[in-house]
Amino acid sequence: KINCAAITETLLESELFGHEKGAFTGADRRKEGRFSQAHGGTLLLDEVSEMSLMMQVKLLRALQEREFNRVGGESIIQVDVRVIAATNVDLKRMCDEGHFRKDLYYRLCDHQIHIPPLRRRREDLAVLVEHFLEKASKTLDKKKPTPPVELVTLLSTYHFPGNIRELESMIFDAVSSHASGKLSMDSFKAHLSKVSGIDAPDSPPEKGALISFSHQLPTLKQIEQLLIDEAMKRSNGNQSIAALSLGISRQALNKRLKKASQKE
Numbered sequence: 001k002i003n004c005a006a007i008t009e010t011l012l013e014s015e016l017f018g019h020e021k022g023a024f025t026g027a028d029r030r031k032e033g034r035f036s037q038a039h040g041g042t043l044l045l046d047e048v049s050e051m052s053l054m055m056q057v058k059l060l061r062a063l064q065e066r067e068f069n070r071v072g073g074e075s076i077i078q079v080d081v082r083v084i085a086a087t088n089v090d091l092k093r094m095c096d097e098g099h100f101r102k103d104l105y106y107r108l109c110d111h112q113i114h115i116p117p118l119r120r121r122r123e124d125l126a127v128l129v130e131h132f133l134e135k136a137s138k139t140l141d142k143k144k145p146t147p148p149v150e151l152v153t154l155l156s157t158y159h160f161p162g163n164i165r166e167l168e169s170m171i172f173d174a175v176s177s178h179a180s181g182k183l184s185m186d187s188f189k190a191h192l193s194k195v196s197g198i199d200a201p202d203s204p205p206e207k208g209a210l211i212s213f214s215h216q217l218p219t220l221k222q223i224e225q226l227l228i229d230e231a232m233k234r235s236n237g238n239q240s241i242a243a244l245s246l247g248i249s250r251q252a253l254n255k256r257l258k259k260a261s262q263k264e
Contacts, residue, residue, distance in 0.1 A: 002016065002043070004050045004051050005047035006047075012051070013058065014031065014071050015033060015034055016034050016059070016062075017035055017036075017062070017070055017071060018032045018033030018035075018071070019070050020073040023071045024071070027071075033068075036077065038081045039079045039081060040081075042082045042083075043081050043084070044083075044086065045084070048086065048091075049089045049091060053099075056104045059104065060101065060103060063083060063107050085108045092105065117163050118160045118164055122155075122156045128164070129147060129167075132167065132171040133147060133175065136171050136172045136175040139172070140175055145178045145182065146181070146183065147182070150185065150240075151185060153238055154185060154188060154238075155167070156234065157244075158195075174187045192245075224256070227246060228253070231246050232257075239253055
């Protein structure tokens with residue numbers, strides 16, 4: 001595998017295709033590139049969208065003809081490599097804007113897999129939580145804690161602007177301060193409160209960013225009840241989690257729920 005965004009254009013060519021001795025300053029020996037190393041196997045090109053147009057031409061040749069030259073070399077090297085390209089940007093749009101070659105785009109799209117952001121696949125949360133708990137425990141050399149049953153429900157109410165990496169960071173933070181017994185939800189709640197702006201009333205969300213209105217405006221009481229109903233639905237009836245997402249205390253939510261129940 002190779003991260004195309006982490007290497008300069010000159011070095012990227014050498015990393016992918018290798019170089020001959022004396023090809024450039026510091027090239028004191030021949031080097032095999034990643035294509036040669038992956039012969040008969042698979043090469044992952046991460047952040048392929050960061051490649052320059054010149055490198056895209058050279059990559060296209062390697063994919064199309066299954067051959068290339070080392071930097072500073074004349075002999076043609078043939079390889080049989082399966083290439084997987086990954087990116088978090090819209091390559092089609094980059095093509096339309098002239099930043100990514102269309103011929104390379106269509107060459108890479110023999111088989112395309114779109115992985116939605118975490119907020120659109122909340123059913124994966126339980127599996128990912130277990131995975132990152134295992135990873136964090138090994139990395140921090142700690143016993144793997146038992147997550148509370150409410151944790152996945154709490155996380156399912158969150159929109160994860162930082163996607164998978166944000167979830168991983170949250171779990172590492174929680175495990176780093178974990179002592180024994182069940183994993184505490186305090187750090188998760190603190191993170192959600194901070195990012196959601198619950199503790200920052202002076203920073204309201206952008207107008208129209210969260211809700212939209214029909215021609216006839218609902219009353220404040222109707223809006224409040226709709227918000228409470230939605231929060232309870234998303235939290236599977238857990239009042240603590242629902243209150244957190246609404247930015248009020250559990251006691252305040254409980255009071256509103258009792259008031260609504262008495263009216264019925």
